[in-house]
Amino acid sequence: MFAYYLRLALVDIRRNPVLSGLMVLAIAVGIGASMTTLTVLYLLSGDPLPGRSAKIFYPQVDPSPYTAPHIEPLDRMDYRSALDLWSAQQADRQTLVVDSLLKVRAPGVDQPPRMETMLSTTADFFPMFSVPFQYGGGWSAVDDVKHARVAVISADLNDRLFGGADSVGRTLTLRGSDVRVVGVLKPWRPSPLFYMVAGGRYASGDTADLYRPPENVMTPFSAGLEINDGNFQQFTCWHPPERPGHLEDSPCVWVSLWVELDTPAKVDAYRQFLAGYAAQQKSLGRFIHAENTRLRNLMQWLDFNGVVPSDVRLQNWLAFSFLLICLSNTVCLLLAKFLRRGGEIGLRRALGAPRRAIFSQCLVEAGLIGLLGGIGGWLLTLTGLWLIRQQQAAYADLVHLAVPMFLTTFALAVAASLLAGALPALRASRIDPALHLKTL
Amino acid sequence: MLSMQNISKIYRTDVVQTHALRDFNLEVKEGEFVAVMGPSGSGKTTFLNIAGLLESFDHGTYMLDGEDVSHLDDDGRSRIRNERIGFIFQSFNLIPDLNVHDNVDVPLRYRGFKAPERERRIREALEVVGLASRMKHLPSQLSGGQQQRVAIARALAGEPRMLLADEPTGNLDSLMARQVLDLIEGINSKGTTIVMVTHDPELARRAHRSVHVLDGQVMDLKAVPDAPRRETTAKA
Numbered sequence: 001m002f003a004y005y006l007r008l009a010l011v012d013i014r015r016n017p018v019l020s021g022l023m024v025l026a027i028a029v030g031i032g033a034s035m036t037t038l039t040v041l042y043l044l045s046g047d048p049l050p051g052r053s054a055k056i057f058y059p060q061v062d063p064s065p066y067t068a069p070h071i072e073p074l075d076r077m078d079y080r081s082a083l084d085l086w087s088a089q090q091a092d093r094q095t096l097v098v099d100s101l102l103k104v105r106a107p108g109v110d111q112p113p114r115m116e117t118m119l120s121t122t123a124d125f126f127p128m129f130s131v132p133f134q135y136g137g138g139w140s141a142v143d144d145v146k147h148a149r150v151a152v153i154s155a156d157l158n159d160r161l162f163g164g165a166d167s168v169g170r171t172l173t174l175r176g177s178d179v180r181v182v183g184v185l186k187p188w189r190p191s192p193l194f195y196m197v198a199g200g201r202y203a204s205g206d207t208a209d210l211y212r213p214p215e216n217v218m219t220p221f222s223a224g225l226e227i228n229d230g231n232f233q234q235f236t237c238w239h240p241p242e243r244p245g246h247l248e249d250s251p252c253v254w255v256s257l258w259v260e261l262d263t264p265a266k267v268d269a270y271r272q273f274l275a276g277y278a279a280q281q282k283s284l285g286r287f288i289h290a291e292n293t294r295l296r297n298l299m300q301w302l303d304f305n306g307v308v309p310s311d312v313r314l315q316n317w318l319a320f321s322f323l324l325i326c327l328s329n330t331v332c333l334l335l336a337k338f339l340r341r342g343g344e345i346g347l348r349r350a351l352g353a354p355r356r357a358i359f360s361q362c363l364v365e366a367g368l369i370g371l372l373g374g375i376g377g378w379l380l381t382l383t384g385l386w387l388i389r390q391q392q393a394a395y396a397d398l399v400h401l402a403v404p405m406f407l408t409t410f411a412l413a414v415a416a417s418l419l420a421g422a423l424p425a426l427r428a429s430r431i432d433p434a435l436h437l438k439t440l
Numbered sequence: 441m442l443s444m445q446n447i448s449k450i451y452r453t454d455v456v457q458t459h460a461l462r463d464f465n466l467e468v469k470e471g472e473f474v475a476v477m478g479p480s481g482s483g484k485t486t487f488l489n490i491a492g493l494l495e496s497f498d499h500g501t502y503m504l505d506g507e508d509v510s511h512l513d514d515d516g517r518s519r520i521r522n523e524r525i526g527f528i529f530q531s532f533n534l535i536p537d538l539n540v541h542d543n544v545d546v547p548l549r550y551r552g553f554k555a556p557e558r559e560r561r562i563r564e565a566l567e568v569v570g571l572a573s574r575m576k577h578l579p580s581q582l583s584g585g586q587q588q589r590v591a592i593a594r595a596l597a598g599e600p601r602m603l604l605a606d607e608p609t610g611n612l613d614s615l616m617a618r619q620v621l622d623l624i625e626g627i628n629s630k631g632t633t634i635v636m637v638t639h640d641p642e643l644a645r646r647a648h649r650s651v652h653v654l655d656g657q658v659m660d661l662k663a664v665p666d667a668p669r670r671e672t673t674a675k676a
Binding site: 001012015347348350 | 489492494495514515518519521522523527529531533535537538546547549550551594598
């Protein structure tokens with residue numbers, strides 16, 4: 001009977017092209033608006049490390065000298081605490097990260113120097129975060145210790161400086177210091193730039209910057225601090241640093257530490273280790289709030305920082321409210337459409353159609369209108385996403401219609417239209433055949 | 441075939457109650473052709489709606505084909521309408537967007553027949569009414585008489601035990617009316633019970649017997665045991 005109902009639905013859509021077109025348009029506009037914002041929300045709220053995020057943790061200690069108890073430790077660590085915890089090697093993997101800006105030039109390449117972002121990190125960064133390589137690879141732990149002058153560069157920088165060729169072994173000049181390229185990344189665009197996320201809760205929802213692209217140059221942490229000495233930015237300080245930009249011995253927090261813990265037992269052990277370290281630092285007189293430590297996993301840390309911009313959430317609510325309005329209109333139009341066919345429905349009932357057959361027929365018609373609305377909604381979604389890509393938001397380049405969202409577009413359109421069609425279909429199935437027979 | 445005992449039907453609004461049928465009694469034997477006559481508002485259509493299980497009633501008993509159908513649920517009523525009753529309406533009641541074939545197909549779809557069985561029934565029914573060559577025509581492309589013949593084919597396709605006809609020639613000129621009535625008589629001659637509501641005494645004369653309804657009650661009921669008799673009797 002489904003094929004029969006489908007054929008009847010097509011006949012009726014042809015019979016009332018204006019009314020049907022209005023319904024398709026209402027659903028298409030509602031779905032287009034909803035799916036545009038939902039796609040952005042989906043892209044911004046996804047897991048940046050699927051399958052691994054539960055094993056990646058962000059330790060926090062509280063080195064601040066404030067006597068009032070803190071609700072939460074500061075979002076980054078002071079240099080000494082970070083280096084102590086990293087050097088202890090108590091996790092399966094651990095990495096330090098700090099970013100800065102510096103001038104980059106490629107000797108032998110006829111291009112002017114340019115300011116680029118640099119990530120100073122440690123060897124575990126690449127395997128911990130499953131960073132994909134196009135050429136070469138990361139550096140070793142020995143390179144970290146030896147302050148090796150090596151670098152990994154992004155695919156984008158490699159394209160710009162070396163035309164996308166294998167540049168492993170080539171030299172880059174970073175703020176006057178030569179480093180050897182040991183690896184070139186494949187295009188890599190984690191969303192958000194999770195390993196640099198901090199301070200989201202102070203941003204009043206304006207967190208778009210957490211979706212900026214990764215740094216173009218990566219160097220060993222120790223070498224990076226030397227090369228770009230004096231050009232690092234603190235997260236916060238409780239006294240002004242003696243020499244701005246020189247933060248190793250400053251009363252500032254500015255370094256992030258990430259650890260990988262593969263089992264729950266290791267998580268517990270690391271939590272104890274963190275508490276032990278804080279207690280030890282308190283006994284040394286360096287910490288006041290030794291009890292104020294945290295160990296959140298990656299997704300918990302992203303949630304804590306409220307990484308999804310509040311305007312995206314707001315837009316999503318508005319778009320779905322709009323969809324609701326569109327559906328209300330569709331309910332009214334469907335009701336009018338079905339009841340206008342009271343004579344035909346009465347005849348079908350007289351000829352033996354049970355109520356459920358009329359209900360099914362009307363619902364199939366509503367579903368077909370939803371499907372057509374879904375096609376329109378899909379085109380409008382593509383248009384909406386294109387418009388977002390033209391904006392200046394840091395995440396604009398991330399925006400695209402992924403397969404799950406493409407399928408969701410149609411599922412939502414059909415589900416919405418079935419929902420909108422249920423009441424009119426029920427009303428139609430309750431039509432009194434004797435009363436309506438003479439209206440055909 | 442059809443037996444109504446003390447059927448009452450009251451239409452209620454907030455301010456008024458209308459007794460459409462009161463103590464309505466009627467027996468129609470299998471194979472009979474009965475004409476139901478009466479002035480407008482006498483209850484003929486209400487009777488036909490109840491007989492066709494399109495409306496419920498307030499009191500009384502309705503036996504159809506030996507089965508008490510007084511208290512059937514909606515599914516049961518739909519099934520009986522589909523399997524045992526054929527309808528012919530004054531205004532043909534064809535679905536304008538469906539062609540002749542698809543109009544005749546409507547009741548068969550709800551019967552659950554497979555496609556070959558439906559096709560056979562549609563073809564045979566349209567052959568009976570002489571419109572097998574017009575299967576792809578839309579109702580608007582047919583004359584009134586042809587449309588009514590399509591409606592008859594639609595009623596016949598389900599091979600009903602009883603045909604209910606509501607002024608089947610009311611919208612036709614005399615020539616077409618005669619053709620349609622010939623067709624109905626032909627169907628009756630093959631054993632299908634026919635109950636026809638009409639205003640027209642000429643048409644009623646072609647039935648085996650006529651029943652007069654006035655103020656929701658049968659005023660005259662005269663059974664004719666044998667073959668068709670073309671006469672009408674009325675008692676005041």
